[in-house]
Amino acid sequence: MLQAERNRLGQVFGRGKRPVKKSLKSHITYLERELRIADTDLGDMVRESPAWRERDDLLQSVPGVGRVLSFTLLADLPELGRLSRRAIAKLVGVAPLSYDSGTLRGHRFVQGGRASVRAVLYMGALVATRRNSVIRAFYQRLLSAGKAKKLALVACMRKLLTMLNTMVRTNQRWSADHISEALIPA
Numbered sequence: 001m002l003q004a005e006r007n008r009l010g011q012v013f014g015r016g017k018r019p020v021k022k023s024l025k026s027h028i029t030y031l032e033r034e035l036r037i038a039d040t041d042l043g044d045m046v047r048e049s050p051a052w053r054e055r056d057d058l059l060q061s062v063p064g065v066g067r068v069l070s071f072t073l074l075a076d077l078p079e080l081g082r083l084s085r086r087a088i089a090k091l092v093g094v095a096p097l098s099y100d101s102g103t104l105r106g107h108r109f110v111q112g113g114r115a116s117v118r119a120v121l122y123m124g125a126l127v128a129t130r131r132n133s134v135i136r137a138f139y140q141r142l143l144s145a146g147k148a149k150k151l152a153l154v155a156c157m158r159k160l161l162t163m164l165n166t167m168v169r170t171n172q173r174w175s176a177d178h179i180s181e182a183l184i185p186a
Contacts, residue, residue: 006112033081042071061174064128064135072120073164081168088165093118094158118157125157133176135160143166 002165004153009024046052059070073080079091089095093113128135135156167174 063132069124
């Protein structure tokens with residue numbers, strides 16, 4: 001809603017539109033204040049719950065996973081750590097699906113899943129390609145193999161999700177050595 005109001009404000013031009021601009025600006029201010037309050041309340045709830053605090057600390061131990069991704073996974077993906085790597089990737093919508101029929105071999109693609117988790121995971125993977133040594137090496141390996149940047153980034157999203165799923169299942173904090181041995185083939 002906040003972004004929609006900002007977009008509307010950008011579309012208001014001309015004379016006689018001052019009341020509309022004023023109304024939109026006051027509504028944007030109100031929405032920003034409510035968003036800050038909700039964010040603060042959510043942070044307080046996570047800190048007050050021992051289970052959520054522990055899982056939040058575990059998730060944020062991974063380079064590339066910040067508060068937004070951690071809170072999104074806590075709220076929108078309670079299955080994390082309970083499903084297999086394939087099932088969790090399919091649930092989020094980052095599993096490669098085939099488009100084959102008879103002798104036709106189509107391109108693999110991703111679709112469906114939980115769009116809210118996928119959108120935040122995209123940003124987390126983007127940061128991880130710069131800050132996380134394991135994801136960075138994986139991303140560079142895919143690029144050097146000739147893969148498109150977007151395809152490589154989606155693969156990094158799946159790799160990051162798989163790592164987080166394994167960490168939550170085993171209740172182990174981030175360790176580049178441990179994760180790279182468990183998830184990256186030699």
